Amino acid sequence: MIRARQWNLWWLVAALALLPSGCGFHLQTGASIPPKLTGLRVTGTGPAGGALAQAVDRALQRDGNHAQQGGPLLQIDNAYVSQRIISISPSSGVALEFLDTLHAEISVIGSDHKILLASQPLLMENSFSYNSGNPLATNEQQITSQRLLMEQGARQILRRVLNSPGFRRQAP
Template sequence: MSWLRQRWAYWLISGLLLALAGCGFHLQTGASIPPSLQGIRVSGSGPSGGALAQAVHRELQREGNIGRNDGPLLQIDNAYVSQRIISISPSSGVALEFLDTLHAQFRVMDQQKKVLLPVQSLLVENSFSYNSGNPLATNEQQIRVERLLMDQGARQILRRVLNSPAVRQPRN
């Protein structure tokens, strides 16, 4: 009986690994950064450009990228966060739910300023609730929500850059 369970577990694990490999699952490694983008640097402008560029830089470091002065440049422009009230308490008139939206544009250029990936727009939305019972938590909550928004924006930018056929093609 033990032998049969062991064999069954082996086939189950093998099947799961095969399914994960087939759906594109991969561990975070530098292997997903194409050779044309090795050493990519990140620069940001706008009120939230620095925070977004730092989030992209962190994600790239997790992928094994070390920015070089002679590497390509991921330029993030006009990055800002807008906030809109989407829910108000009918009894007190206090805002209860907000929608934060991250706006930015980005492009990738090589060292000679030749465009590898033309300008693309980024729009990331995230809603959060306000707890009127604990007003002191709002600043900390806002910081956490903004960090989450920047991390989501960074992952979206990298997904679009790294999967773009324009940057995956070898340059002559």
């Protein structure tokens, strides 16, 4: 009975923690993307490229951007997530904390096939702790951590693209 209550409490806390992240990324002041990027398409390569491209595409769609066949292309290349142990229990030798790192290269190519944003590296990190009291929760923690990492990566990519000198809106 106590175990079930703890499990339910854990799920409640996890759901409450994810609730604010559900609002997603919105561009500053709800501004639309610059005219040069209207119809922006997103592609990704690598083991995490598809998930990261989908996260970016969802953020763009929330702002009203709908990918167009002839539109500019945001390329996310060689995307992958690496994981390493950053903390081990001295008494049991069990890993207690992990660090997930998202690696990728991003670039933007215009509809005229000219480079609008030269390739640049993306590196995002997110740590999560292992619950030694519930070993089965580790997989769920890892999945949640990587989902959050993709959302953070998508926000970072959009910040970089929209704030790059070639796309930044000029003040009136």
